[in-house]
Amino acid sequence: SSPRKTYHHGDLRKVLLDAARAEISAHGAQGLSMASLARRAGVAQSAPYRHFSDREDLLAAVATDGFERFTQVLLEAASNGDDVTALKRMAIAYLAFGEKNVELYRLMFASGLVPGAASDSALKRAATASFQPLLDRVTASDPKSSLMSAHVRWGQLHGLVMLKADGFIDDLVEALVNTISF
Known part of the structure; x- marks a missing residue:
């Protein structure tokens, strides 16, 4: 069987919270979007919605x-x-x-x-x-x-x-x- 081609975070919620804290620390909360969070965390734009209903x-x-x-x-x-x-x-x-x-x-x-x-x-x-x-x-x-x-x-x-x-x-x-x- 071929190796899996997708990347899986062990604790995506923690990764997202860490990324959100870093973004907030650097630029404030007003500029944080779910899309920018996904980019910062290196995940698909839909991934944050698996853990948070919205911004x-x-x-x-x-x-x-x-x-x-x-x-x-x-x-x-x-x-x-x-x-x-x-x-x-x-x-x-x-x-x-x-x-x-x-x-x-x-x-x-x-x-x-x-x-x-x-x-x-x-x-x-x-x-x-x-x-x-x-x-x-x-x-x-x-x-x-x-x-x-x-x-x-x-x-x-x-x-x-x-x-x-x-x-x-x-x-x-x-x-x-x-x-x-x-």
Whole structure:
């Protein structure tokens, strides 16, 4: 029998997600199409549709993965030291993640994907879970703190990430954290 003449990816979904992350990192999510993704992954134009119903489904999967990685970064920062400085370490990790992953961060927080996601979707669950480490740490550091206090800190961090990403500030991550009370 003759050898098979087709190429098969072992995990096409992972290859497509990796290609989408690379495209988003290089050019932002707005220019990503299923056809450009297929080209980047080296597969037929129809191949992405075997794993994602459409572009929005693909972007939701990339954002979900981004939120899961973001949550892990925050949890690791919180656990790498004493409780007194845990919130500051998380703030530094938050800003560093946003700075290192600007376009992914924009997709996660500024694309409208999360507000439009179904309440039981993986994306909505991952986005909600990404806020929990900050909320837990804020209430652990000051039991009288409220949800509003955690939202204010989140807003400060988010604002700093976006201001830096858009070129309004040039400060280093740790210098930014030192300017706000954590």
